[in-house]
Amino acid sequence: MDMETLLVDSRGLEQVESVLANSFARSKARAATLGPTYHHLWETLETCAAGGKRFRPRMVMTAYDCLAGTDRASAAMVAASFEMLHTALIVHDDVIDRDFVRRGIPNVSGTYRLLAEDAGLAPDDAAHRGLSMGVIAGDLALSSAHRLLDGVRTDPATRERLGELLDDAVFASAAGELLDVDASTSDTSSSEETLQMARLKTAVYSFESPLKAGAVLAGADEAIVDSLGDFGRDVGIAYQLADDILGVFGDEKTTGKTTWGDLREGKRTALISFVAQRAEWEQISALVGSPELSAAGAEKIRGVLRSCGALDYVVSLAGDHALQAQHHLGAAHIPAALRDGLAPVATAVLARVR
């Protein structure tokens, strides 16, 4: 998921960068003592982590700052922890999807597949070598995410809550990945299943947990923490629905993604779940997920998604969730600074679908 259209200003991002840089520097120096190949793996992982927009750190830092947290160095550790988790999840997600490229350049698995091909391995073995390195690299990032929390200066109860929130994120993401793997071979999935998948794969680890973690570290009341969780869930679902729409109807120049990739892949988005339960499905079921899908075929699918009401339905569903998210921020117990700090997130998501 690419969040460049959803950047929220937040202070302290340089501190997050320096926590991440220090963490990688320590690991690389340590890895170098065990040999150049291990050092290279850490370098490759760092390159993969460097391309991101630091969206999850922005959520942590915004919540923390707007709730008047005063130890920004500790908040930066929490933020870096969620960024490291993001890195682990995308590296392993690419292994599961057998993707060897991300953002136009070879990812961890792609880097090692190329090296293995250069070393003369057969294509299948080179691909498996690449995926194996992805498994190892993702494990290192996941473990680093947990380790970064150990650097937070706080009381034991808060430390426990932070560990719980990171664990919530891992737990939900694994469930989302599992549903995704399952959905790729089932012909239909209900609307609720699609929403649940959006929540599990995106909302929890990208919005809910980082926002709650920033609030918990700032010592916020439970009511505020809970509201941030509600806000994160709804805005995260809205974000994912908008992403589903843009993946099929977006402007390639703006999104940087083709508008037939999701269709060719047969991705079970909210749009497809809607049409799959209607009579119109038989007009396009052979096209969705076809590796030979043409531009004309994609246009035909778009036409059906429009005429059967799928597009309108998902646009309005996304809008509902974004409005619901704004509503959570309107509660009386939410400080004005926090409301002001996060309103742009819901607004940006709303703007994406309109």
Place this chain on the structure above:
Amino acid sequence: MDMETLLVDSRGLEQVESVLANSFARSKARAATLGPTYHHLWETLETCAAGGKRFRPRMVMTAYDCLAGTDRASAAMVAASFEMLHTALIVHDDVIDRDFVRRGIPNVSGTYRLLAEDAGLAPDDAAHRGLSMGVIAGDLALSSAHRLLDGVRTDPATRERLGELLDDAVFASAAGELLDVDASTSDTSSSEETLQMARLKTAVYSFESPLKAGAVLAGADEAIVDSLGDFGRDVGIAYQLADDILGVFGDEKTTGKTTWGDLREGKRTALISFVAQRAEWEQISALVGSPELSAAGAEKIRGVLRSCGALDYVVSLAGDHALQAQHHLGAAHIPAALRDGLAPVATAVLARVR
């Protein structure tokens, strides 16, 4: 690696079992709220974790008890954390080795490959589905290992040390896995490389870190913690060398493993590293790693390993490391109870190679 011939009596193992059972029960209950397939994944992971001999918990509990630790419930959390790490590592190791069976029954990947085949997936896709589920399950176990440490009641400095020791174990195991993946396509690896791989893949996470963690939690002096690390390193290397020997020359009835599996797989054991640097290598290089290796071929390899001195060399190397391990326990600052508690480990390893 199977450690059933190396069981050390240790108190508190029932407590470790109950920590593990509680941890899985909580995760399963939570997963059930997200759907039956997620619950099933946790069940499958638990089954995989249930087959072990709890060797790493034994190391933690023995060090803790022999150093007069008094909070066995916390020690059991640390012990369970290392067991969970072990589960994560074997699940991901099987993904990397494309193994679908462990201890004679389908492992996590094997279980899901079978389900995918039953659902009608093509063999390649079913295998990839199985491996994907292995990636997800291993991530959950790795994260659980970190989470279990959060349940330890101790001061922040000790908590930090425990996190560091778990991280050391992850860091070393990843390096060992990486060297292993690399070695599988290089024709030779030096004796030092083989020893380093044994240390990284086995000694650190199975011996050094669990022993040191038990000592740190018991509040032991740094000198004792360091000596336990030295002991763990040497006994761990001796153990791995013994394992290499038994994998080729052992009694199948005792080890429960065939004596041609390692040879057919072309595993870069200490035996093979030794012969690969000598003229005799050309007599057997085509046989080692051949999927068609016959009983007669395996016997020919064994003959060459004997005649070129590889067997004698590795037996004596293992013996040296086991003796060195005993020597570390002899230091004046090691309490007698600890010496007595751990001596059987070195003795059992020595007995394996003689």
